[in-house]
Amino acid sequence: MKAERLIQLDYFSCMGLQEIEVIAGAMREDAWADGSAVVQQGENKGGVYFILDGNVRVDRRQENGEIVNLGYLGPGAVFGILGILDGVERAASCVAEGTARCAVMERADFLDLMNGSTPLAMRFQVAVLRCLARAIRNTNGRLTELAALPACVISLDDLEQVFSD
Amino acid sequence: MRIQSDGAILSVLKTVPLFEPLSPDDLNTLASLATMSELADGELLFSEGAEANELLFVISGSIRLTCQPGDGPEIVVGYVQAGDILGEMSVIDPAPRSASARSAEGAVVLHLSREHFDTFIGEGHPVARVMLIAIRQMMTQRIRTLNQRIGALFLIDAEQEVGGELQSMVVRLRSIWSAVRAGG
Numbered sequence A: 001m002k003a004e005r006l007i008q009l010d011y012f013s014c015m016g017l018q019e020i021e022v023i024a025g026a027m028r029e030d031a032w033a034d035g036s037a038v039v040q041q042g043e044n045k046g047g048v049y050f051i052l053d054g055n056v057r058v059d060r061r062q063e064n065g066e067i068v069n070l071g072y073l074g075p076g077a078v079f080g081i082l083g084i085l086d087g088v089e090r091a092a093s094c095v096a097e098g099t100a101r102c103a104v105m106e107r108a109d110f111l112d113l114m115n116g117s118t119p120l121a122m123r124f125q126v127a128v129l130r131c132l133a134r135a136i137r138n139t140n141g142r143l144t145e146l147a148a149l150p151a152c153v154i155s156l157d158d159l160e161q162v163f164s165d
Numbered sequence B: 001m002r003i004q005s006d007g008a009i010l011s012v013l014k015t016v017p018l019f020e021p022l023s024p025d026d027l028n029t030l031a032s033l034a035t036m037s038e039l040a041d042g043e044l045l046f047s048e049g050a051e052a053n054e055l056l057f058v059i060s061g062s063i064r065l066t067c068q069p070g071d072g073p074e075i076v077v078g079y080v081q082a083g084d085i086l087g088e089m090s091v092i093d094p095a096p097r098s099a100s101a102r103s104a105e106g107a108v109v110l111h112l113s114r115e116h117f118d119t120f121i122g123e124g125h126p127v128a129r130v131m132l133i134a135i136r137q138m139m140t141q142r143i144r145t146l147n148q149r150i151g152a153l154f155l156i157d158a159e160q161e162v163g164g165e166l167q168s169m170v171v172r173l174r175s176i177w178s179a180v181r182a183g184g
Helices: A003-007 A012-013 A017-025 A081-086 A107-114 A121-147 A156-163 B006-012 B024-033 B088-092 B114-122 B128-155 B164-182
Strands: A027-032 A037-039 A048-061 A068-073 A091-106 B035-039 B045-047 B054-067 B076-079 B100-113
Touching: A003 A017, A012 A121, A017 A027, A017 A121, A027 A048, A068 A107, A081 A107, A081 A121, A081 B128, A091 A107, A107 A121, A107 A156, A121 B088, A121 B114, A121 B128, B006 B024, B006 B035, B006 B100, B024 B035, B024 B100, B024 B128, B054 B114, B088 B128, B100 B114
Parallel strands: none
Antiparallel strands: A027 A091, A037 A091, A048 A068, A048 A091, B035 B100, B045 B100, B054 B076, B054 B100
């Protein structure tokens, strides 16, 4: 895929243009139609997905069969990292809301870079850690907001604010 | 109190499990670029909102993290123990410190500037490798914990004996959220 598409993701700002071109060479750009699953809960395949355009809905099927919507991810968000690092099955499904376009890196390439010790690999690792840091900050913020909501004043607006991006 | 002596720092680094994979040369390099501080009980390491320009390793003792939302009282949000890294999020993704840090019972802390950390990465240095692995492990563990907390929110059975206010909140949250979903 074209490096220009990756440059729009600011967590790659720690890398030079030539390095981004190498990373882009290890990725492909793909599109998912509205309602189609980018990743399916329970499966143990696929790669890491960097959302370029559009949104995905994150749904988790509970043991009782109930499907709970955990939130939405938009342009700039990344998903699929933890399952690959841990070698475990997907914990939730990510479904396109409208057309979603993602930069995709297959797991073998991702693991090669995450386990590499060249300057390029280490800068890529910093970019990935940046994604994780933002996910942590984002989730911490939502949990703090949620905890601060008194039960008697929870409203639809409050929930939309907490759960939507 | 800051300790600048390479020899003193080197002897401490040799005892830290995190740095075991490093060769003597790599440890010497790290000791020459890092500084170390001994904190008295309650001594401030950094303040919430301050610029974050260094990575910290707790060598011994423990560090208490606190936040002060708005004008409210200061609340303890966690402790960082010997062997743990501190301040890694702000160094990886530049942002002001999200909490204040004070020694909880006296502590020894190793400081590595962001500039030196970035230089190690640019060189593909083994020091950067061990640090990146440790930071990755910390962050993935933190995300797993957060995911469990979120999952628990939706798994709580409204019929279970949970605290009154929490139960009320969960029941309302789940019913309202279901209505939101049903309404598209």
